[in-house]
Amino acid sequence: MSNNALSISTWNINSVRLRFPIVKDFLEAERPDVLCLQETKSPDDRFPAADFRQAGYLHQAFVGNKGYNGVAIVSRLPFAETQAMPMCGRADARHIAVTLAPEAGRAAGVTIHNFYVPAGGDVPDPDLNDKFAHKLAFLADMDRWAAETAPTKRPAVLVGDLNIAPYESDVWSHKQLLDVVSHTPVETETLERLRSVHGWVDAIRTLKPEPERVYTWWSYRAQDWEASDRGRRLDHVWVSPDLAGRLASVEIHKPVRSWNRPSDHVPVTVRLSS
DNA sequence: ATGGTTGTCATACAA
Numbered sequence: 001m002s003n004n005a006l007s008i009s010t011w012n013i014n015s016v017r018l019r020f021p022i023v024k025d026f027l028e029a030e031r032p033d034v035l036c037l038q039e040t041k042s043p044d045d046r047f048p049a050a051d052f053r054q055a056g057y058l059h060q061a062f063v064g065n066k067g068y069n070g071v072a073i074v075s076r077l078p079f080a081e082t083q084a085m086p087m088c089g090r091a092d093a094r095h096i097a098v099t100l101a102p103e104a105g106r107a108a109g110v111t112i113h114n115f116y117v118p119a120g121g122d123v124p125d126p127d128l129n130d131k132f133a134h135k136l137a138f139l140a141d142m143d144r145w146a147a148e149t150a151p152t153k154r155p156a157v158l159v160g161d162l163n164i165a166p167y168e169s170d171v172w173s174h175k176q177l178l179d180v181v182s183h184t185p186v187e188t189e190t191l192e193r194l195r196s197v198h199g200w201v202d203a204i205r206t207l208k209p210e211p212e213r214v215y216t217w218w219s220y221r222a223q224d225w226e227a228s229d230r231g232r233r234l235d236h237v238w239v240s241p242d243l244a245g246r247l248a249s250v251e252i253h254k255p256v257r258s259w260n261r262p263s264d265h266v267p268v269t270v271r272l273s274s
Numbered sequence: 275a276t277g278g279t280t281g282t283c284a285t286a287c288a289a
Contacts, residue, residue: 014280014281014289015280015281015282018281018282039281039289041281041282066282066283067281067282067283068281068282068287068288068289119288119289120289121288121289122289131288163289219278219279219289220278220279220280220289221277221278221279221280222278222279223278261280263280264279264280264289
């Protein structure tokens with residue numbers, strides 16, 4: 001029997017229909033048990049469900065909108081239940097969760113939460129920028145949700161594009177990004193409090209501790225993303241304390257950023273041992 | 275200081 005009880009990949013795909021070919025290549029290469037996607041940009045009736053089934057991912061949960069937002073979880077392991085929460089009172093497809101069924105073996109009963117936090121626009125002032133106000137309200141909603149449901153009291157994994165790079169070594173220049181949305185103190189402190197107060201363990205930083213620089217996103221706007229290497233760690237994997245001892249590996253799939261017609265985010269894979 | 279790119283949908287807007 002494999003010592004690998006559960007592998008989960010998370011990836012902001014920036015249009016699942018446009019990028020299905022590279023998603024398929026990724027699944028064939030890595031074969032994660034579960035793939036969590038953000039920014040699918042697809043209404044539910046146009047989600048490529050049959051394509052994922054053909055790739056072996058029979059179990060699916062997704063919510064989407066036409067042209068924006070959207071999250072999905074596709075899996076080789078069956079679900080006992082699925083849930084999509086409206087955040088900030090809006091049904092705008094920024095959260096979906098599944099709990100793995102008894103047939104998932106050592107991974108049975110693990111709940112996987114997939115979040116897509118609003119990017120927040122350009123101006124880091126909630127009074128001047130509604131999108132930044134929405135981002136802060138979304139984080140407050142996540143805090144409320146965690147306080148009310150205590151997700152880390154049970155085996156749980158939280159993944160997604162949280163659109164915040166919390167630590168100095170999560171960005172190419174801490175000093176130059178202090179006023180840039182994704183790395184402002186109000187965001188980084190709020191995210192760190194949200195994570196730690198509710199008992200989540202940062203899986204990426206557990207296995208790749210500071211001060212190693214870790215990025216999961218590189219802008220489309222660089223002439224040469226790899227040469228300039230102005231990245232940020234916007235994508236996260238958090239686990240509940242009872243799973244922290246089972247963290248086997250975390251992989252940032254940086255080469256995927258150079259694949260044909262890439263997303264600006266790369267996939268991240270976490271593996272839990274039995 | 276500014277603009278740089280991408281995807282979607284319709285030619286603006288969000289990221």
